[in-house]
Amino acid sequence: MPGYLVHLGATVTCLHSGMAQPIAVNPRVKVSGQPIVTQTSPYVIAGCSLISSGGPFCANAQWVSAAARVKSNGIPVLLQDSQAVCQTTGTGVLIQMTQIRVKGM
DSSP states (O other), X not given: OOEEBOBTTOEEEETTSOEEEESOOEEEEEETXXXXXBXXXXXXXXXXXXXXXXXXXXXXXXXXXXXXXXXXXXXXXXXXTOOEEETTTOOBEEXXXXXSSOEEO
């Protein structure tokens, strides 16, 4: 299914409202003036609300799905409907806002 490409400025959170940011971006392709993110880039999460519980909390996430047809440097790009799993809790992430000019499939 087509979706908008995820870029560095996209708003991504864990399911517990922690802010997620990519560790690496792809500087060769830019949308809205910012580099895109590919499937191999893990995200680091800060501010997960589970941290106050003393148990496992969301610290990082790895993408398990991405674009089927659109790649950059041979790596699938992230789309608005891509899915990731937080490695410590097994929960997902939410891509809440991204650019709205470039779509991929």
